[in-house]
Amino acid sequence: MEIILAKEYGFCFGVKRAVKTVEETAASAEATAGEPVYTLGPIVHNDEVVAQIQTLGVQAKDAIDEIDAGTVIIRAHGVPPDVLAAARDKGLRIVDGTCPLVIRVHQLARALHDEGYQVVIYGAPEHAEVIGIAGWAGEGTVIVQSLDDVAALPRYKKIGVVSQTTKIPANYQAIVGALMGKCQELRAHNTICNATEQRQAAAIETARQVDVMLVIGGAHSSNSRRLAEVCAQVNPRTYRIAIADELDAAWFTGAEKVGLTAGASTPDAAIEKVIAWLKGRPS
C-alpha cells in the first residue's frame, strides 16, 4: 500500500511558536524559582502535546480564577482583553503566545469598531479564537456562522467583517457577498490564515489521488475537522482520527493508495505512529 503525504500538513507556525514559548518559559529561571507555570486552556487541541507539556511541570487551567500566583501563558488562539486585565490584577506574569496572525485579527476588529463599523465575525461563537476576537472588537459585535445567520441580521449603515482564521475561504466569500445586501458600506478583511488555506488545498489534492484519505487531528481541533470536511467532499473514504489506535483495518479493504494529512495542532509523533501502523499492516 502506497502512502502519500499531503505537501503541507501538521503544526502551523503559530502552534510551533506557542509550544516553543511553553518550553522556553518552563525552562526559564523564573519558572524554576518555584513559581508555578500554567497555560490558559490546553496549549493546542491535542492530548499528546498537552501530556508532554505536563511533564515539563506546566499545567493547563481553564480560567484566571483558578490561578493564584505564577506565570500564565496565553495560547495561540489568544484571549479577550478582559482576561489579560484579570491576570494583571492578580499580579500574574503573562507570557503571550497568541499567534501574530490572530493578533492582527484583534487589531483589525478593534479598528473597525473604532471607525464606527458594525463588526461582524464569521466563526463559531464558542471557539476560543472567536471569543478572543469578539472581546477585542468590543460590545455589540455580531457573530455569524451561516448564510441564514446573515439573512436574520437587520440592515446597518456600515459593516466591517473579519473571519475566524481557520474558516474555508469560499464559505467566507459567500458570507461577505451576503453581507453586501445588509449595508450601504462593507469593509471585509481576509483574515483566513495561509497555513489553513495551504493545508486545505494540499489535502484536497492528495485526497483526489488516493483510495483512502486519513486526517490526523483531535475532535476538538476545528481545523482538523475542517480538513476532514474538505477531503470528504472529493473522497468519501475519508476518516479523521486523533491517534493511530483509532485506525480500523476494514477501512483499507482493496485500497492501494492511502493519503495522509494532519491538523495544525497535530504533532509529528502522532503522524509517525499512523505511518508505522499503515506500514505494519498486512496487505
Ligand code: SF4
Ligand atoms: S492556523 Fe494560522 S492563525 Fe492559527 S495559530 Fe496557526 S498560523 Fe496562527
